[in-house]
Amino acid sequence: MTTQILPITNESLELAKQLLSNGQVVGIPTETVYGLGAVATDSLAVKKIFEVKGRPSDNPLIAHVHKDYDLTKLVEINHPYVYRLMQEFMPGPLTLVMQSKGVVCKEAVCGGDTLAIRMPSHEGCQQLLKILDMPVVAPSANLSKHTSPVTARHVYNDLNGLVPLILDGGKSTGGIESTVLDVTGEVPRILRAGLVTKEMIESVTGKCLIAMHKEGDKVKSPGVKYKHYKPNCQTALFTEEQIDKVNLLYEQALKDGQKPYIMCRSDLIGEFKGKNVLDLGKTPKEIASNLYDKLLEGEKIADLIIAVEMPNEQGVYMGIMNRLRKSCG
């Protein structure tokens, strides 16, 4: 199969609609990361997603809908606070897990009774969802375990020959996957941290819990138990208090004939004068938006990426730290 990359135009959106309606999977841009889309009610198409990605079959998918879509066609909304969250954060990088009405195929929810739903804010993605007017499941458009793509080219590098079309909607501005929030209970619970932070959710609902996943737990959000986001090179992860260890490992790698790169936020660059650095940027939002891009740049030029952790886990740093631990830890 040849894989086309097309910019978003009326013609390419129409082609994507045709392919999706005919049971194909298509690479699509969103504001978080690029997704691999399939119509959520089409069992065969959804199975294709799992095959193409090599995704574990017990890891459910998020259904994406346009901003005027009536969610109650797909799920039960059980608590008044859910409407307030929708009002505040949708469209945007927030996924809500609710009781499914069973419209979406069982492959998409891995046989479960809940469904995760998101309304992406990316303009081109909204246009596609609008002309299709059907829910589209879209996990990140990478091979399972690899770093998530934030450009059409990243998608191509993983899925060339496996999908007919990748819509190019520019670099994803958010840079990390959506916050996944379980809203089936009295109090919302974060299953996966992202750009909509605990603090932002609390400002609407008063309270917000964070799901703790320990080894051996029956996991509420299966995706969080898997290895994830790994670049195709060696990695190491140190805290900001371990700068001396970063430098030691860097020197050792050089001696061993390797090409090491240090990946850190801009404020630490001064600690690594004369060394190869992948600069993540200054603010938490900037760092989130650059993280996967820098990992994917790094895997091409480095044998070893030595990453430095964030200074704390407040706000957006919580999602960044979650991805850093899985990709480099």
Ligand code: AMP
């Ligand atoms: P991905 O689309 O690859 O970024 O992954 C989607 C994330 O949402 C994974 O962590 C899934 O486990 C999680 N997820 C999807 N559907 C559900 C659901 N019904 N209940 C809990 N977590 C879900």
Ligand code: MG
């Ligand atoms: Mg993913």
